[in-house]
Amino acid sequence: MLVSDSENPEREIRRSLEQSLKQLRTDYIDIYHVHGVDLKDYGYAKERFLPVLKKLRAEGKIRAIGITEHFVEDPTHTMLQQSLQDNCWDVIMVGFNLLVPYARRNIFPLAKKQDVGVIGMYAVRSGLSQPARLKALCQSLVEKGFVASDSLNSDEPLDFVIGDGGALTVPEAAYRFCRHEPGMDVVLTGTGNPEHLQANIASILKPPLPDSILARLERAFGGPVGEKGSLRTTAGHAESKA
Numbered sequence: 001m002l003v004s005d006s007e008n009p010e011r012e013i014r015r016s017l018e019q020s021l022k023q024l025r026t027d028y029i030d031i032y033h034v035h036g037v038d039l040k041d042y043g044y045a046k047e048r049f050l051p052v053l054k055k056l057r058a059e060g061k062i063r064a065i066g067i068t069e070h071f072v073e074d075p076t077h078t079m080l081q082q083s084l085q086d087n088c089w090d091v092i093m094v095g096f097n098l099l100v101p102y103a104r105r106n107i108f109p110l111a112k113k114q115d116v117g118v119i120g121m122y123a124v125r126s127g128l129s130q131p132a133r134l135k136a137l138c139q140s141l142v143e144k145g146f147v148a149s150d151s152l153n154s155d156e157p158l159d160f161v162i163g164d165g166g167a168l169t170v171p172e173a174a175y176r177f178c179r180h181e182p183g184m185d186v187v188l189t190g191t192g193n194p195e196h197l198q199a200n201i202a203s204i205l206k207p208p209l210p211d212s213i214l215a216r217l218e219r220a221f222g223g224p225v226g227e228k229g230s231l232r233t234t235a236g237h238a239e240s241k242a
């Protein structure tokens with residue numbers, strides 16, 4: 001649902017919501033997300049859209065109000081940190097995966113304290129499903145200081161998550177990692193491939209990864225959050241789909 005820089009956001013949101021309800025043949029929407037918000041646009045979203053969404057929630061047309069981040073540009077979650085401080089959203093959608101797990105430190109504890117629902121995105125994406133992209137992404141994470149250079153095998157950076165009580169595949173490890181993360185309520189999986197869907201359901205039903213693998217992932221990728229920049233590279237679009 002797209003709402004432009006309108007003079008009258010209430011009218012636009014209502015019109016757009018009514019259209020969606022008609023198309024979905026339902027009377028209400030469970031979670032209405034304000035989608036892909038950057039920190040610089042957050043104040044605008046809160047002032048212009050939130051009051052309207054609160055009215056719609058009071059009218060029963062939506063059940064919960066959510067906000068989602070622009071993860072590639074904001075991997076340390078500056079916008080979601082602000083939204084949690086404001087404590088006015090019911091649900092957040094946060095980028096989280098075994099390569100970029102910062103939400104563990106600066107999002108999940110406060111979300112839990114405030115009883116805000118947490119939906120995880122980017123569990124796998126192309127960065128964890130395509131070996132060439134994984135390699136490029138890990139190289140870029142090392143270059144940008146997200147990851148220590150001596151903590152990974154540069155040819156197969158995630159070789160240690162496979163076998164020996166670990167996972168059968170990297171996507172399996174990636175979904176298990178997110179599914180068992182304390183503070184994560186729902187893990188999204190996006191696939192157009194029925195075999196992948198079945199494999200992903202099986203992965204999500206498996207137990208947590210062994211402690212030894214989790215400890216190694218933490219050593220490699222779980223460093224201090226700090227002021228880290230975009231995951232995007234100038235070399236290509238590997239990170240834009242990280």
Ligand SMILES: NC(=O)c1ccc[n+]([C@@H]2O[C@H](COP(=O)([O-])OP(=O)(O)OC[C@H]3O[C@@H](n4cnc5c(N)ncnc54)[C@H](OP(=O)(O)O)[C@@H]3O)[C@@H](O)[C@H]2O)c1
Nearest residue numbers: 036068121122123124125129171188189190191192193196
């Ligand atoms: N707020 C935002 O800005 C934002 C941004 C991104 C996503 N989202 C939300 O997140 C949802 C999930 O998207 P996501 O990209 O985060 O999902 P994801 O599950 O992390 O990644 C989906 C990608 O992984 C591949 N994949 C999935 N299972 C696989 C498997 N078993 N083996 C190999 N490749 C596999 C898929 O390709 P195949 O189709 O070939 O399986 C697809 O390219 C979206 O529907 C959207 O609602 C929101």
